[in-house]
Amino acid sequence: MYQPHAARRSRLMSQIGDGVALLPTAPEAVRNADCHYPFRPDSHFLYLTGFAEPEAVLLLDGRSGQSILFCRERNPDMEIWDGFRHGPDGAREVFGFDAAFPLSEMAERIPALLTDCSQLWWPLGHDEAFDRRVNGWLGAVRAKARAGARPPAHYGDLRALLDEMRMIKDESEIALLRQAGEISAAGHVAAMRAARPGMHEYQLEAELLRVFVGRGARHQAYESIVAAGANACTLHYVANDARIRDGDLVLIDAGCELRGYAGDITRTFPANGRFSGPQRDVYEIVLAAELAGIAAVQPGALWTAPADAALQVLAQGMLDLGLLQGSVDGVIESGAYRQFYMHGVGHMIGLDVHDVGQRKQHGQWRSYQPGMCTTIEPGLYIRPADNVPAAFHGIGVRIEDDVLVTADGNEVYTAAAPKTIDEIEALMRGE
Numbered sequence: 467m468y469q470p471h472a473a474r475r476s477r478l479m480s481q482i483g484d485g486v487a488l489l490p491t492a493p494e495a496v497r498n499a500d501c502h503y504p505f506r507p508d509s510h511f512l513y514l515t516g517f518a519e520p521e522a523v524l525l526l527d528g529r530s531g532q533s534i535l536f537c538r539e540r541n542p543d544m545e546i547w548d549g550f551r552h553g554p555d556g557a558r559e560v561f562g563f564d565a566a567f568p569l570s571e572m573a574e575r576i577p578a579l580l581t582d583c584s585q586l587w588w589p590l591g592h593d594e595a596f597d598r599r600v601n602g603w604l605g606a607v608r609a610k611a612r613a614g615a616r617p618p619a620h621y622g623d624l625r626a627l628l629d630e631m632r633m634i635k636d637e638s639e640i641a642l643l644r645q646a647g648e649i650s651a652a653g654h655v656a657a658m659r660a661a662r663p664g665m666h667e668y669q670l671e672a673e674l675l676r677v678f679v680g681r682g683a684r685h686q687a688y689e690s691i692v693a694a695g696a697n698a699c700t701l702h703y704v705a706n707d708a709r710i711r712d713g714d715l716v717l718i719d720a721g722c723e724l725r726g727y728a729g730d731i732t733r734t735f736p737a738n739g740r741f742s743g744p745q746r747d748v749y750e751i752v753l754a755a756e757l758a759g760i761a762a763v764q765p766g767a768l769w770t771a772p773a774d775a776a777l778q779v780l781a782q783g784m785l786d787l788g789l790l791q792g793s794v795d796g797v798i799e800s801g802a803y804r805q806f807y808m809h810g811v812g813h814m815i816g817l818d819v820h821d822v823g824q825r826k827q828h829g830q831w832r833s834y835q836p837g838m839c840t841t842i843e844p845g846l847y848i849r850p851a852d853n854v855p856a857a858f859h860g861i862g863v864r865i866e867d868d869v870l871v872t873a874d875g876n877e878v879y880t881a882a883a884p885k886t887i888d889e890i891e892a893l894m895r896g897e
């Protein structure tokens with residue numbers, strides 16, 4: 467049987483030599499009084515373990531090749547209140563660790579495991595509280611120096627190794643991303659179907675959530691943006707409490723999180739089911755830019771290729787609409803286009819919606835490789851201004867898909883959410 471988490475632990479183990487790696491899951495966070503935010507494991511931790519209980523710490527020992535988990539013990543009294551815990555024995559069996567121990571044994575076992583290892587890897591500087599615990603464990607090793615115990619002489623940032631691994635998605639991650647993309651697309655379709663002038667933005671958010679949760683994706687990958695009319699020109703609009711008017715475009719940027727993996731889709735559609743002339747003009751430009759960006763996502767292409775391709779189309783469009791004057795090269799060179807398009811064309815996506823991974827390597831832009839996943843999400847946001855024809859005031863359009871780089875091109879795995887004008891109008895007519 468393919469065990470993705472164990473395979474990832476082995477790949478990481480081969481990079482830490484005879485060192486030891488320590489990785490805690492995320493801390494729990496209080497929301498108010500005695501209520502917590504829903505617990506979300508740390509993404510690196512989830513990637514290596516699949517284990518979703520709070521407080522756990524993973525230790526990889528490069529000398530013995532063992533994966534060791536420290537986790538909560540079973541506790542029948544607490545489980546009556548908070549639900550099932552695997553406990554160390556259950557965790558070892560279900561998740562395939564070589565050993566697992568209760569949290570209460572960390573203070574003794576971790577210093578012993580750090581003794582005489584050459585290098586310690588952990589997410590250095592990421593969480594002060596964990597840094598202090600690591601310091602404490604190292605102190606316990608140093609305290610035994612007279613007895614011949616040696617603490618590690620070298621320290622490394624574990625995140626750097628994991629960020630690099632997570633840029634290339636494995637088979638099981640791709641399957642989950644496709645599923646998250648499919649559920650997210652179904653949420654957008656439901657919102658388009660439900661939209662009517664006079665509704666509130668939050669009623670469309672409810673449609674998204676109904677589909678996400680109803681299909682087993684209990685959380686949004688980020689706060690949904692449901693922005694009617696000029697609200698679409700606020701990039702991270704999340705108030706979602708305005709009334710939708712006849713003649714408004716509605717921009718929805720929303721995606722579910724499925725077993726840790728994010729979807730991230732934006733669609734923009736007319737509340738009344740018919741694009742007006744100016745809305746159509748702006749929309750066609752953004753769609754052409756999105757398609758040009760997607761076409762540029764190719765194995766071997768530079769990371770910057772989609773941004774360049776989309777910007778050419780957007781800049782030409784801004785000139786055609788009379789939003790800007792001059793030439794494509796001129797408005798790109800001067801940065802004048804930023805009045806209407808002020809964000810990047812996309813980002814890696816995976817366990818985090820804005821996923822890990824350095825876009826430059828040794829000072830050079832990286833190129834796409836099969837297994838990378840990126841969003842492509844150009845937009846035009848036309849706030850009222852003296853230099854802007856009134857017909858375009860308050861129009862905001864973004865179109866966003868999630869794209870997997872394949873061996874011979876790409877796969878848009880969020881394509882089930884319609885995005886041509888004809889498809890959107892047909893869906894909204896109930897066809």
Ligand code: GLY
Pocket residue numbers: 688719720730813819843866
């Ligand atoms: N939804 C966040 C983004 O598109 O980057």
Ligand code: MN
Pocket residue numbers: 719720730731732843866
């Ligand atoms: Mn988005």
Ligand code: MN
Pocket residue numbers: 730812813841843866
């Ligand atoms: Mn995005």
